[in-house]
Each structure stands twice: as structure tokens, then as C-alpha cells.
Amino acid sequence: MVLLWPLVVAWPLPLVLREALLCAPDQEAATHVWGHWAAWVQGRPLRLDGTLMAWPTGIELVLIDPLAALVAGPALLLDGPALGYNLLVWTGLVLAGLTGLALARRLGTPPVPTALLAATCPTLVANTADGMTEGFLVALVVLQAVLLLDLRDRPGPGRLLAAGLAAGATAWAGPYNAVWAGILDLGILVWALGRHRAAVPWLAGALALGGAVMGPVAVTIFTARAESLPGGAARAGLPAVVENPAIFRGGVRTGADLSDPFLPGLLTGGVADPSHTAYLGLGVLLLAGWAAWRQPRLRPWLAGALGFALLSFGPWLYLGGRALRVGGAPLAGPAGLLMLALPPLARLSRWYRAGAVASLLLAPVAAAGLARLARPRLRGLVLVGLLADLLLLAPLAWPLHTSRPPPAWPLEGPGAVLELPPVTTGQPPPGAWRDVGALAQVQHGRPVGGAFMGLGV
Numbered sequence: 001m002v003l004l005w006p007l008v009v010a011w012p013l014p015l016v017l018r019e020a021l022l023c024a025p026d027q028e029a030a031t032h033v034w035g036h037w038a039a040w041v042q043g044r045p046l047r048l049d050g051t052l053m054a055w056p057t058g059i060e061l062v063l064i065d066p067l068a069a070l071v072a073g074p075a076l077l078l079d080g081p082a083l084g085y086n087l088l089v090w091t092g093l094v095l096a097g098l099t100g101l102a103l104a105r106r107l108g109t110p111p112v113p114t115a116l117l118a119a120t121c122p123t124l125v126a127n128t129a130d131g132m133t134e135g136f137l138v139a140l141v142v143l144q145a146v147l148l149l150d151l152r153d154r155p156g157p158g159r160l161l162a163a164g165l166a167a168g169a170t171a172w173a174g175p176y177n178a179v180w181a182g183i184l185d186l187g188i189l190v191w192a193l194g195r196h197r198a199a200v201p202w203l204a205g206a207l208a209l210g211g212a213v214m215g216p217v218a219v220t221i222f223t224a225r226a227e228s229l230p231g232g233a234a235r236a237g238l239p240a241v242v243e244n245p246a247i248f249r250g251g252v253r254t255g256a257d258l259s260d261p262f263l264p265g266l267l268t269g270g271v272a273d274p275s276h277t278a279y280l281g282l283g284v285l286l287l288a289g290w291a292a293w294r295q296p297r298l299r300p301w302l303a304g305a306l307g308f309a310l311l312s313f314g315p316w317l318y319l320g321g322r323a324l325r326v327g328g329a330p331l332a333g334p335a336g337l338l339m340l341a342l343p344p345l346a347r348l349s350r351w352y353r354a355g356a357v358a359s360l361l362l363a364p365v366a367a368a369g370l371a372r373l374a375r376p377r378l379r380g381l382v383l384v385g386l387l388a389d390l391l392l393l394a395p396l397a398w399p400l401h402t403s404r405p406p407p408a409w410p411l412e413g414p415g416a417v418l419e420l421p422p423v424t425t426g427q428p429p430p431g432a433w434r435d436v437g438a439l440a441q442v443q444h445g446r447p448v449g450g451a452f453m454g455l456g457v
Contacts, residue, residue, distance in 0.1 A: 006093030021085045024274040025403040025433040029131025034438035036069035046220045054457040055416040055447035062225040065134040067172040092136035099139040103364040117363035122279040122394040123356035129274030134174025141180045142360040155202040163206040168213020248321030249395035250275025255314015256352045265395030278312040278355025279394040284366045291369030308358035314351035408443040422450035
């Protein structure tokens with residue numbers, strides 16, 4: 001079930017496994033596929049400093065999700081970009097389902113519904129379209145929190161090692177994941193200070209180990225990443241207010257609209273294509289709220305989910321695509337206040353990704369509500385309705401976007417390739433690939449004179 005349901009969630013994955021990438025071509029998939037390929041070609045997990053790009057002088061880049069490259073890289077080398085990318089999509093959804101099983105074990109909720117709801121995470125499903133692979137393994141964030149809670153309840157060296165390594169792995173899957181894990185783990189530690197003081201040294205040891213594992217990624221990103229790229233110092237700070245009522249459901253780059261986590265797209269309109277929604281599912285929310293009202297032990301999980309939903313609104317609060325204002329000034333969201341209070345967080349821009357953590361935390365609470373329904377047939381019908389809501393009513397495209405890579409260039413003999421123009425920026429024509437040179441290089445393997453993402457040559 002955990003292996004097969006993601007094939008439905010990522011449909012038409014089985015039909016295009018080796019032929020087309022599950023992404024929109026005008027987004028960022030090409031550059032992320034290139035990064036995973038380059039890491040294997042150069043044998044460097046973090047710093048991609050060679051002459052593959054901008055030949056002959058070369059440029060230095062930082063790979064922000066080496067763990068994703070570990071999954072996708074071998075398939076990229078053996079078969080090409082489609083299989084590597086699609087395998088990573090499937091892996092992320094399987095990991096979400098496995099995290100659902102871990103949550104079900106932790107909370108005593110029905111395992112199958114919990115896993116199905118966790119693997120049907122709208123923010124994760126929508127993430128495939130934009131191709132930003134650092135969000136594909138987001139389920140690690142919640143999985144490491146479960147391991148940390150297991151350590152809190154039953155301390156021991158083995159559990160400390162597992163929790164610490166899992167916490168550290170979140171950074172290797174992408175910096176946003178490390179931030180989300182830090183927020184969750186801080187909450188667990190504060191709770192333990194009040195109610196589980198004997199476990200605090202064990203938790204502190206696991207988090208120290210996690211910090212050590214994260215260290216190389218953090219140091220590399222802060223010291224070697226180009227300042228002009230997303231997450232760089234040149235882009236830090238509160239972004240400008242951008243109002244777009246035409247595509248406010250998953251169309252604001254920094255965060256989610258106030259309506260986005262809660263309402264199906266059919267009720268609001270304004271759905272972007274591709275979308276990066278933070279939708280949680282109206283049915284899931286109602287069922288989870290009822291379950292938490294009846295079972296107080298579930299309330300911290302519901303509170304955590306709602307907390308991450310608040311973070312998903314981003315630096316500014318929007319409703320219907322227009323900024324909320326007080327006295328003419330835009331109203332900052334919780335993420336905006338965090339960016340002001342903690343300057344390192346001012347480098348983050350895509351706060352809507354917190355919706356994936358909210359969705360995963362919500363899955364076992366909703367499954368607990370499902371278990372309280374009296375009749376098995378009713379439980380089955382409600383579960384089907386919840387899954388249909390998450391896939392069909394969420395403001396995202398399903399079946400997913402598919403894009404065939406450009407054909408491999410028939411090059412003969414050694415040598416670098418000169419591309420004109422050497423750097424492309426902005427949106428390509430409809431249906432065309434953004435940064436097509438990077439995707440072509442994955443297939444022909446030659447050094448190129450150009451670059452991507454506006455980097456100089």
C-alpha cells in the first residue's frame with residue numbers, strides 16, 4: 001500500500017516513468033536535475049565547483065539537497081533525467097506514507113488511513129510541478145520528530161543515535177526542512193522541560209548530534225552560495241508586497257493566501273497553474289477538529305498542524321490575493337515576525353512549504369476521527385471522500401504536469417559546447433523548457449559555455 005498508493009497520487013507516473021518528468025517545463029526542474037547529475041559526475045555532494053558550466057573559467061554552485069541527489073543520481077546517470085526525477089517524486093511520497101505509519105504507531109491511530117492521508121499531501125504533490133526538489137523529502141521533518149518523541153519516552157543510546165541522525169538528515173534534504181525540524185524539535189524540548197525532565201539530557205544529546213550532522217551543509221550554504229541566488233544574503237529581508245487576485249491560490253511566491261489551507265479551489269477560484277498550495281483539506285480539518293475535541297491527547301498534534309499552517313502564510317497576510325492592511329501598512333504574518341526577530345530566517349522566501357508539515361501532522365488526527373465512526377462501510381466512504389478532496393478539490397493540477405525532456409544532441413568527438421545566448425532568464429514561451437541547456441547537458445555530458453539562474457559567465 002505504501003509503495004503503490006504514491007503511483008496513484010503521482011499519476012500518470014507509471015505511464016511516463018522514463019519518458020517525461022512530472023513537472024511544468026517553465027519552472028525549476030531542469031536546474032535541480034542538473035545539480036543532482038553534476039554532484040555524481042564531479043563526486044562532490046555539496047560544492048559544485050568545476051567547469052561543467054561557464055567553461056573554461058567555471059562557476060561555483062552549492063547543492064542544497066544532497067540527499068535528494070543520492071536518490072535520483074544513479075537513475076539519472078543510467079537512464080536519463082525522467083527516470084531520476086520521477087524516482088525522487090515517488091520516493092518522497094513513499095517516505096510520507098512511511099511517516100504516516102510511524103505516526104499511527106506513535107498515536108495508536110489506524111495505520112492504513114493515516115499512511116494514505118500522509119502520502120496524499122497537497123503541498124508535496126503540488127511541489128512536483130515547480131521542480132524544487134529540496135521539498136520532496138519533507139516527510140523527514142515529521143519522521144525525525146517521531147523518533148525524538150520515542151527517545152523522550154524510552155531513552156537509550158540506539159534511539160539517541162537514530163533521532164540525531166534523522167534530525168541532521170533534514171538539512172541534507174534541503175534547508176527549509178532543517179528549519180521546520182528545528183521548530184518542531186524546539187517545541188518537543190520545551191515540553192520535556194516541563195513534563196519529562198529526566199529525558200532532557202537525552203534529547204539535548206540527540207539534537208547536538210543532529211546539529212553536528214547539519215554542520216557541513218549550513219557552513220557551505222552560508223559561506224559558498226552565491227548571494228544573488230534564493231537564500232543568499234542579497235535576497236534577505238521582508239519581500240515587497242505583491243498582490244495578485246487572479247492567481248492567489250498557490251500563485252504568491254512567498255506564502256499562502258489566508259483562504260488557501262482551508263477551502264477547496266472550487267469555492268474560491270483564483271487557482272494558479274502551476275500551483276504551490278498549502279491546502280490541508282476541508283474534510284480532513286473538520287474530522288481532525290472533531291477527533292481532537294473528543295480526545296485531548298490529539299490536541300498538541302492539531303495545534304502543531306495549525307501552527308505550521310500559520311507559518312505557511314508567509315511574511316505578509318493576504319486574503320483573496322490582496323494584502324491585509326492596518327492604517328495603510330501591510331500586516332505581517334507570523335513568518336514575517338520571525339524573519340525580523342531571527343535574521344538568518346530572513347533568507348527564507350517560500351514559507352508556503354510549511355503547509356506540507358501541517359498536512360503530515362494532521363493525518364493521524366484525522367485518522368483518529370475516522371476510527372470513531374461507527375460503521376466500517378461509512379469509514380471507507382469517508383476516507384475515499386477525504387482522499388478525493390485532497391487530490392481533486394485541492395488547488396493543484398491532477399493528474400500531474402508532465403514534460404518530455406529535449407532530445408539528446410548528437411555530438412561527436414570531444415570538446416565543450418557554446419550556447420547562444422549563454423545565460424537565459426525570465427519565462428520561456430509556453431510549453432518550452434526553462435534552462436534547457438542544463439537539461440540537455442545532463443544528456444550529452446559536455447562542458448558548456450553558458451550557465452543558468454542569471455549567473456555570470
